[in-house]
Amino acid sequence: MNARHHLLGAGFEAARSLPGVGEHGHSFRVQLRTAALPDTLPALQNTLQQAVAPFHYGNISQHLADASDLSLARHLLAACGQPGSLHLASAPDRGVLLGEDGREYVYFDTRFEAAHQLPHVPPGHKCGRLHGHGFGVRIVADARHASLNDILLQAWPPLFAQLNHRYLNDIPGLDNPTSEVMAAWLYQQLQPRLAGLAWVEVRETHTAGSQFDGHTYRIWKEQHFESAVPFDAAGNYTGHSYLIRLMLQGSVDRVMGWVLDFGDVKDRFKPIYRQLDHNPLDKLSGIRAADAGSVAEWVHGELKPLVPELSRIDLMETPEQGVSLTFRGDMQWPLL
Template sequence: MPIKTLHCAASGFESACEVSLLPAGHRSRRLHGHSFLATLRAELPAGWAAFEGGEVERLRADLESRTAQLDYRLLNDIVAQPTDENLARWIRSQLDAPGITQLGIQSTAHGGVDLDAAGQAHVWRRYLFQAAHRLPNVPLGHKCGRMHGHGFEVIVHANQDLGARDLSIDYDHLDDCWAPLHHELNYGCLNDLPGLQNPTSELMSSWIWERLKPTLPELSWITVYETASCGANFDGRHHRIWKEFTLDSALQLRHAPDGSPLRRIHGHTYTLRLHLAAPLDTLMGWTVDFGDVKTLFDPIFKALDHRPLHEIEGLADCDTATLAAWILKQARAVLPMVDRVDLYETRGCGAIVIADRAEAQAGLAIPI
């Protein structure tokens, strides 16, 4: 099975800034500060790192060396107008890593900008609402058939390069577009809303898309979190879902040089995310039942969780790229619709493996 592998790294920095091109009275015109997070994805050539399996460590070190120039600094001394987009472009221009497919800046827990491989900027914003719902078409006894509730999250992505504004799209504009929807959704019963009689995550994502697109032509992606560990994406054409797991596992890297701490037995709390694509079931309103994903993947999960990964038969090494590719192969044997696996050993640092057929629909990052 041909796969595409992306290595991922992240680095935080603390900085102050002011953005004078914003309208008079805007809060970000004043001197203020953020805890920024820079994220990086790259399709790296063989032999780029000092040893096979050392790609994440080198990528993280390269990114940290660039963000160190911004840490505890006034960003205006380096970037004239330090918007998230301009900071991302500056960091991107400083990096030497080959094959960069995405460079992101997250300035708050609820917003950021991602540059894609073509250099186009996608701004995103996270929104929260509290609501009840039930799924009316599930089999008798299915827990989602009962009325229940969630603290939902929605992430709105918009392609700034599709707009014609002098300032592109800022977070306030996204807030204005989202506000009427928040009024409808928050503290309500989703089944009572026209068009949401069957409020699955997939149908919610396309329902939101249809209502936002007329006022936000630059809309490129909707992400709906039903819970903290599962949700759906919609890009105007395709529905995709993901299911997230946490693994607490031990490992050692066989190819790490003598004396490297990575050669020793150590451990991580991994974040593992399975992505699945399947036709939308018009009756059920979903692509795949999240419960089925959890049940079918459970034997693979148990083979990894609270285990020494380096003792797994047939696993060539325990770097995140090799491990994610192994998980993808095992998962597809029981869930053929799995076409991508994200595996992070620490926040933002790890690997993504994508099945060849899924590359065109791989989508944007789900913010971490």
């Protein structure tokens, strides 16, 4: 059975004082993932905005005795008064996640520059040529057992030295360095160094990546499309720049080293994308309505026969509001 969650976001600028750091400031972003009923969402979005308002261009330490990321995230989730998970990014490269199951995580985003090639792709495949990326890496750990400094100062630096400005295929275990293989390799390398390691993500580009939690492989591919939607009962239209994130879950092919080629995901989605992009969404054949949830369900119905590994679709109609539709399992991370 499909599970639908709504994604609501807010941002604020604030200062705070932390032990050993002193007073400083950040641009904070928060995203709530909730199964609240659609007709309650405007009020819930307003509640989220009201929750962050006291901190905007203010000092968090004047409102909370503990101004840490975890304390702030707990405060915001409680203020929303709605079950769900909450992702707080306190800077572009760090933050915390409060899971719906009560678990709390800390994460650090980092990157390295390296060359690689995939030796088993068909002749003519572009990834078979020697090329490179600025690889993005997200390291996530259980906040009960690890802190940001454990990741930033202890666990990651030795791996950065091993990977940065290297030819990855020469590193033992990375002779076929797909993003899935790299995520698993990083997880295996980090596990003895980082207590409470939860999962690792690897991003080859801004629109595609993989995730490994020690058991399950997940990948995602993102695209944008520009569409019109009905605005009112008078037949007027408005429009959005949508972000759609297709998430897949499955086993890794032993030869190819991937769940599915990112290029194949894009190609299979292409005929569906053409129907979405620069079109009125209420005119899609067979669509129930033009709201984000209905559009995500329509995409699922069209794409599932072409991509059996499809497990979740996130559709953002604005940077602050969207829907997450899960079909089996779940992506561990809301992915701001």
